[in-house]
Amino acid sequence: MSKHLLIVGGGVIGLSIAYYARRKGHMVTVVERNGRERDMASLGNAGMVVPSHLTQLATPANVRFGLRNLLNPESPFYIRPRLDAGLISWGLKFMQSATADRIERAAPVFRDLSMLSRRLYVELAAECDNDFGLQQKGLFELCNTDEGLHEEVHFAEYANKLGVPAEKLTPEEVRKLDPGVTFDIAGAVYFPMDCHLSPAQFVAGLAQRLEADGVEIRYDAQLSGWRRVDGRVDGAIVTDAQGTHTLQADEYVIAGGTWSDKIAHELGFALPLQGGKGYSMTLPQPRETPAICSLLMEARVAVTPMLGGLRVGGTMEIAGLDESIDPRRVRGIIKSFCKYYGAFRHEDFTGVPVWRGLRPVSPDGLPYIGRVGRYANLSVAAGHAMLGLSLGPVTGMLMSEIISGEQLSVDLTMLAPGRFD
Numbered sequence: 001m002s003k004h005l006l007i008v009g010g011g012v013i014g015l016s017i018a019y020y021a022r023r024k025g026h027m028v029t030v031v032e033r034n035g036r037e038r039d040m041a042s043l044g045n046a047g048m049v050v051p052s053h054l055t056q057l058a059t060p061a062n063v064r065f066g067l068r069n070l071l072n073p074e075s076p077f078y079i080r081p082r083l084d085a086g087l088i089s090w091g092l093k094f095m096q097s098a099t100a101d102r103i104e105r106a107a108p109v110f111r112d113l114s115m116l117s118r119r120l121y122v123e124l125a126a127e128c129d130n131d132f133g134l135q136q137k138g139l140f141e142l143c144n145t146d147e148g149l150h151e152e153v154h155f156a157e158y159a160n161k162l163g164v165p166a167e168k169l170t171p172e173e174v175r176k177l178d179p180g181v182t183f184d185i186a187g188a189v190y191f192p193m194d195c196h197l198s199p200a201q202f203v204a205g206l207a208q209r210l211e212a213d214g215v216e217i218r219y220d221a222q223l224s225g226w227r228r229v230d231g232r233v234d235g236a237i238v239t240d241a242q243g244t245h246t247l248q249a250d251e252y253v254i255a256g257g258t259w260s261d262k263i264a265h266e267l268g269f270a271l272p273l274q275g276g277k278g279y280s281m282t283l284p285q286p287r288e289t290p291a292i293c294s295l296l297m298e299a300r301v302a303v304t305p306m307l308g309g310l311r312v313g314g315t316m317e318i319a320g321l322d323e324s325i326d327p328r329r330v331r332g333i334i335k336s337f338c339k340y341y342g343a344f345r346h347e348d349f350t351g352v353p354v355w356r357g358l359r360p361v362s363p364d365g366l367p368y369i370g371r372v373g374r375y376a377n378l379s380v381a382a383g384h385a386m387l388g389l390s391l392g393p394v395t396g397m398l399m400s401e402i403i404s405g406e407q408l409s410v411d412l413t414m415l416a417p418g419r420f421d
């Protein structure tokens, strides 16, 4: 049965849901508080689609790293200490989630979601003449220390056991796969299933196709409240240039990225989220253009060839909703990048604009996807942390299955929106 679906948030998650719901014949309205030329996490990110990513953010190693670096604002993973009840509660849940059992149970969920999402990206690229530049060339995890390489090789064995191909490479083998690039490394692990693309092109193209297919995207329209009746949502209160009105639909989905916890709060349930701030810079004419994207493992920096340029990004700063740019952290990214890619110099980045975005990070680093128990017609798709682009299509497909009352393609038990409520 065809339904009317109202989605709050026009990022990669909201638009992917709109796409798969529309394909199933539902009528869709998207409410996005920013204008058509908007900025958000979904645009300036590193553009990686990563079946290689099998570990949740909450691990004992990250807890130790976060605590050790509480006073080090240059650290690539940094929890900015503040007296904030939300942050303290999030931090406690983060520590409680960092157990070997949870990490082991989460890995096959990440694998299934990522593999399916990758397949969907290939299908989407075929439908639009690949106008978002999907490159199925794999990803290097580059290491510049023997210790780092040892750890990654260990992880590669684990990935292989889970059915995700990964291969150890010497520096010479890396140079052979990506010739003409000056790598200063001890070695690498290569994940052939990973891909990269241009996220801004993907989002813009998707929005355009949705509108052509009858989806209403209401830009400059802010969700400001809800109407509820008998365990159901009865309307979304939206404010735009014309004033404040109530939009009614059969089903509602919260896909507001980092701001989804505020939206949930209005409806009386907890969806703990923190903004995980990261930065990127895109060199328009790089000295060398790698063909294969990479993660610089010791530095936690991502490097992606994009539309003839080269995007370099990184850092994860748990800083609430603060969107200011900290030049010390930007300098740290550039310094690390030049260590692994020896031909580049710090001066190459002079005058290159710095983009920043907030990753929506749940305490365990797993997304929230599913229905909200206390409202029969409300669902959530948020909290994708470092994987929102990667998991956009699969999230859209799963949400369209939920709305349509169909059997789910992936078991979502671990992703239940109420798991911390």
Ligand SMILES: Cc1cc2nc3c(=O)[nH]c(=O)nc-3n(C[C@H](O)[C@H](O)[C@H](O)COP(=O)(O)OP(=O)(O)OC[C@H]3O[C@@H](n4cnc5c(N)ncnc54)[C@H](O)[C@@H]3O)c2cc1C
Pocket: 008, 009, 010, 011, 012, 013, 014, 031, 032, 033, 034, 038, 039, 040, 041, 042, 043, 044, 045, 046, 047, 048, 049, 221, 222, 223, 224, 255, 256, 257, 258, 259, 260, 263, 276, 277, 278, 279, 280, 302, 313, 314, 356, 357, 358, 359, 360, 381, 382, 383, 384, 385, 386, 387, 388, 389, 390, 391
């Ligand atoms: C530096 C960096 C690099 C990254 N690299 C990658 C990568 O390589 N691969 C990957 O998979 N992920 C990556 N990510 C993560 C990815 O960008 C995010 O997970 C993803 O963009 C989240 O998408 P979203 O749609 O949930 O949120 P957003 O993109 O933030 O969109 C949410 C939207 O909801 C709107 N909204 C919020 N509240 C309201 C309201 N009340 N009313 C109306 N609208 C509202 C906002 O305006 C916003 O447009 C990276 C992130 C960063 C910062």
